[in-house]
Each structure stands twice: as C-alpha cells, then as structure tokens.
Amino acid sequence: MMMNSREVWNAETLKISELCEKSSQMVIRENNQMRRQEQLEQLVELRRQEKSGSTEKKNLDPAIKRRRYQMSSSCEKKTISAGTQSLYQLERRKD
Numbered sequence: 201m202m203m204n205s206r207e208v209w210n211a212e213t214l215k216i217s218e219l220c221e222k223s224s225q226m227v228i229r230e231n232n233q234m235r236r237q238e239q240l241e242q243l244v245e246l247r248r249q250e251k252s253g254s255t256e257k258k259n260l261d262p263a264i265k266r267r268r269y270q271m272s273s274s275c276e277k278k279t280i281s282a283g284t285q286s287l288y289q290l291e292r293r294k295d
Contacts, residue, residue, distance in 0.1 A: 203211070
C-alpha cells in the first residue's frame, strides 16, 4: 500500500507527538519522585530533631510547618467527610 506524502507526514507527526507525550510523562514522574524524596528527607530530619528534643515550633522550617498543617488539615477534612457520609447513610436507612 502506497502512502502519499500527506499520510506519511501525518504518521510521522503522530509518532513525534506520542514520543513527546511519553517524555513529558517521564519528566513529571521524575519531578514527583524528587519532590516526594525531599519531603521524606524533611520529615526524617524533623523526626530526628524531635527525638533529640532540639525542636521548638519557632525554629521549624516554614515548609515543614506548612506540610504539617496541610497533612493535619487533610486528615481532618477526610475525617469530617467520612463522618458526614456515615450520618447521611444512617439518615437514609432510617427512611
């Protein structure tokens, strides 16, 4: 089967766009892994400081403070959401 130049061009363009997509996904994955590794290192350092007793709230790295708040806030939201969902299910069962 012969392909005209337009079809060849479209096929090559599609291959290139697929490769670009795969490449960008790999870069995103690598960035996410690096970010997680940095967060883990910060948490390990925080735990080490807490165990040694040298940590005071005012001396904490602002990023660690923010991460702690986000984690606790996220946990609270999930708990509230789960509680609300349970109440909703109980209300439906009563009806």
